[in-house]
Every structure is written in C-alpha cells, then in structure tokens.
Amino acid sequence: KAGVTQTPRYLIKTRGQQVTLSCSPISGHRSVSWYQQTPGQGLQFLFEYFSETQRNKGNFPGRFSGRQFSNSRSEMNVSTLELGDSALYLCASSSLGEAPYEQYFGPGTRLTVT
Amino acid sequence: DAKTTQPNSMESNEEEPVHLPCNHSTISGTDYIHWYRQLPSQGPEYVIHGLTSNVNNRMASLAIAEDRKSSTLILHRATLRDAAVYYCILRDKETSGSRLTFGEGTQLTVNP
Numbered sequence: 001k002a003g004v005t006q007t008p009r010y011l012i013k014t015r016g017q018q019v020t021l022s023c024s025p026i027s028g029h030r031s032v033s034w035y036q037q038t039p040g041q042g043l044q045f046l047f048e049y050f051s052e053t054q055r056n057k058g059n060f061p062g063r064f065s066g067r068q069f070s071n072s073r074s075e076m077n078v079s080t081l082e083l084g085d086s087a088l089y090l091c092a093s094s095s096l097g098e099a100p101y102e103q104y105f106g107p108g109t110r111l112t113v114t
Numbered sequence: 115d116a117k118t119t120q121p122n123s124m125e126s127n128e129e130e131p132v133h134l135p136c137n138h139s140t141i142s143g144t145d146y147i148h149w150y151r152q153l154p155s156q157g158p159e160y161v162i163h164g165l166t167s168n169v170n171n172r173m174a175s176l177a178i179a180e181d182r183k184s185s186t187l188i189l190h191r192a193t194l195r196d197a198a199v200y201y202c203i204l205r206d207k208e209t210s211g212s213r214l215t216f217g218e219g220t221q222l223t224v225n226p
Binding site: 033045056094105 | 158218
C-alpha cells in the first residue's frame with residue numbers, strides 16, 4: 001500500500017501571498033489531520049477532516065483553512081502568509097478516525113515565507 | 115488531553131537496550147498511552163500504544179506502571195536507525211477524532 005503523500009515537498013512564498021498544500025491519504029483511510037511543526041512551537045495540531053467534514057480544529061487563526069474531497073484527499077490553505085508561517089506542514093491519515101488507532105504521517109511540505 | 119513529561123535527551127550505545135521513560139501523573143482511566151517517533155527529515159511514525167497491560171510489537175515494548183502514572187518504551191537492541199525524537203502522547207478514547215497533542219519528546223542519540 002502506498003503511504004501518505006504530500007505535495008509539494010518544498011515551497012517558497014512571499015509574505016502576503018496564499019498557498020495550498022495537498023495530502024493524499026493511504027487508500028481506504030477516511031480521516032486526515034494536519035499539523036504544523038516549527039523549532040519554537042514543536043508539533044501543533046491544525047485540524048482534522050473525516051468524511052469531508054471538519055471534526056476538530058486547533059488554535060490557529062482563520063487564515064488557516066482546509067477541506068477534504070470525496071476521495072479523502074485533503075488540501076490546506078494559508079492566506080496572507082506571514083514570516084511566522086514558515087514551517088514543516090505534516091499530514092496524517094488513519095482508517096477509522098477513532099482512538100486508539102495509529103496514524104500514518106506523510107513526509108511533510110517545507111514552506112518558507114520570505 | 116493529560117500532560118506527559120519526558121527527559122529532553124538520552125544516549126545509548128548500539129545493540130544495547132534503551133529504556134525511554136514517560137511520566138503522566140494526571141492520566142485518566144480512559145487515556146491510551148501512545149508512542150511515536152520522528153526520524154530526521156521525516157514525519158512522525160507510530161511505534162506502539164497501550165492502555166493498562168504491557169504491550170509488545172516488532173518495534174518495541176511498552177511497560178506500563180501498575181498505577182498508570184508512568185510508562186517506559188523499551189527498544190531491545192538499539193540501532194543507529196533508532197536515533198530519533200520519541201514522543202509519549204496520551205489520547206482519551208472517549209474523545210472523537212484524530213487529534214494528537216505532541217510534547218517536546220526525548221531526543222535519542224545512538225552511539226556506534
């Protein structure tokens with residue numbers, strides 16, 4: 001089975017621009033979660049989608065949004081980019097969407113905002 | 115989710131066992147104990163989880179204290195590939211959704 005894939009792997013954007021990141025979960029997985037990882041804040045939960053509905057949301061401003069498609073693929077969007085948005089964005093998928101299952105993480109998208 | 119406390123860093127020698135501790139004194143009865151690790155330049159990887167009893171899988175063993183206020187991840191024979199940040203995470207089974215709350219984890223260094 002193919003793992004979680006994220007595209008693009010690297011991205012450089014300018015402050016004020018917007019960006020869309022994509023995540024393809026493992027086939028059959030219906031839950032997709034997004035995380036932001038920075039050296040200062042560590043790994044922080046952004047949001048989770050399950051069957052095309054946002055089920056959980058972390059403590060991030062409204063500039064961060066996401067969606068999930070009927071094939072479970074997910075995208076996250078960041079509008080009006082700030083320098084502090086530079087981070088590794090990780091996507092994780094799981095099959096059932098309920099504890100205590102395991103989550104499978106993708107390799108991440110490294111976003112640099114200049 | 116309840117908070118966990120882990121040492122910032124630990125060192126081990128290759129082919130020796132490693133015991134990674136985690137304290138979770140405020141754990142609730144419905145909290146599962148999960149361990150993930152993150153190798154350099156990769157996303158986190160699931161290692162093991164447990165509720166009350168000790169657990170074994172091909173990667174590691176999880177020893178849970180009788181009062182559940184602490185647990186230990188055991189790597190039986192460390193390899194260089196095991197050098198990673200190890201995260202101990204509590205996850206309430208009554209809470210819907212996939213959210214994981216990561217702490218700072220333990221940076222494991224394996225010496226050849």
